[in-house]
Amino acid sequence: MHTGTSQIDEISTGERAARIFCASNLVPAPGKYLLAWALSEPDTPLPAPVFLAETCPGGFYAAAPLPVAWIPGTTLHLTGPLGRGFHLPAIARRVVLVSLGATPARLLALIRPALAQGASVSLLCANPPANLPLAVEILPPDSLTEMAAWADYLALDLPRERLPELALAALAGQTMLEVLLETPLPCGGLGECGVCAVVAGRKIWLACKDGPVFEGRQLI
Ligand code: FES
Incomplete structure (x- = not known):
């Protein structure tokens, strides 16, 4: 640090x-x-x-x-x-980025590394950003199930309150899945305030330290 x-x-x-x-x-x-x-x-x-x-x-x-x-x-x-960030596998060739929050902004950082290793990149979001590389395919969020079956790496940006409604087990069974939780991070783990706590998989996780990027199986 x-x-x-x-x-x-x-x-x-x-x-x-x-x-x-x-x-x-x-x-x-x-x-x-x-x-x-x-x-x-x-x-x-x-x-x-x-x-x-x-x-x-x-x-x-x-x-x-x-x-x-x-x-x-x-x-x-x-x-x-x-915190813990994304781990884009070097062997990933079908990369799918999914924003289920207000903006896909935090997923944009994965685009150039993915393209640089020769991967196809699809971005699923409700409000596509301007000035994306032409190679990036833009799709609506409701393509998630279909695209998860195609992907060999899937990164999801997800508001914490939407965690219970997602069938993460099904997604994680099809592909390598990482989830960036959108939650307040007021102390970054330095003060142990607990505001970022998430209950999942019979554990309490602190998104500021254990995440904010989790492996999908940690949250099931
Ligand atoms: S932000 Fe305070 S414990 Fe996580």
Whole structure:
């Protein structure tokens, strides 16, 4: 884990919500996160989790959503990277990314690594982002069952409250499955607040430390 300060260089309304310049050891791997405090908001009690959308020279594009008060020039104090991220298998050739939340932003970080290893990539989401590589196939979320049968690696971005409604066992039986849970991460495991707790598979998991990316079988 590292700490450092950095500056927001650019803000956008898209999935790549901000460009952040920082030391290379602070750039989170796909699915891992940083905790960020804006130095201009010393009274804000909780940090914001910041995920990778895409790397760029000198830093990275952070995935949406981010705090609305952040603007170009905002200086951030960063801690991390934290948590367990995605483990894209090097042998995966049929990669399916599925967003069942408001945005697929946190899955975008897997696209270029998957394409670089020669995989076909499909993105299932309700609101497709602009400026995706042409090689990425866009499909609606209700293609999930069909595409899970085709995939050899499936990454799901899932709001915590939707966990009980998903037939994860069926998906995990067909393919290698990883699930990025969308949940508040106020202390990043540093204060053991318990806000990120998830009960699954007869265990209590802390998404901030055990995840936020879980193997599908851990949540069944
Ligand atoms: S965010 Fe506090 S224990 Fe997980």
